[in-house]
Amino acid sequence: MQTYYFRDNRMKFRYIALIIVLFLGTSVFAITGGSVTVSGTVPEAVYLSLSSNQINLKATQDSDSFVAVTTLSVWSSGHWIIGVESKNGGYLLNSEDFHSRIHYLFTLGTLTQSPVDLGSFWTSEAQSPTSSAGLALPLAILLQTEGRLIAEGTYEDMLTINIKQF
DSSP states (O other): OHHHHHHHHHHHHHHHHHHHHHHHHHHHHTOOOOOOOOOOOOOOOEEEEESOSOOOOOOOTTOOSEEEEEEEEEEESSOEEEEEEETTSSEEEESSOTTOEEEEEEEEGGGOSSOEETTSOEEOOOBOOOOTTOEEEEEEEEEEOTTOOOOSSOEEOOEEEEEEEO
16 A cells, blocks of 8 residues: 555646746736837938039020029938039130130029039038938029120039038
């Protein structure tokens, strides 16, 4: 009989162990929620786009008014400046006679308080980050014919526009 009694204790131990495992197993699976922290880094970015990269103007002896020629759109997540440089120092040169030229001034939206001469490189003041919609800057040209007789022909200049973020 002793053997039978010992066997019952082992069975009881097995049942108790099974109950403990089931209890612990269900408590592990009873968790129904949790949280995960997700993070990342977005680098600063700046974008410049032009509504047109070629501008055609028609000049006469009385062309002393501004002509809106294109719009620059800027989107920047940081502070930025914009610079404009004229290949011909602020003059439209006649493609057939380089001695014949037309002086001009330009404005660039709210960045210029008054018309700017491009005899040298022009740089805007430092600007704050733009809204998510960006900032539209109309570029306008004022031809300085001042009633002079202008030789017939095609006049050209190239503006280089740079934007820098800091």
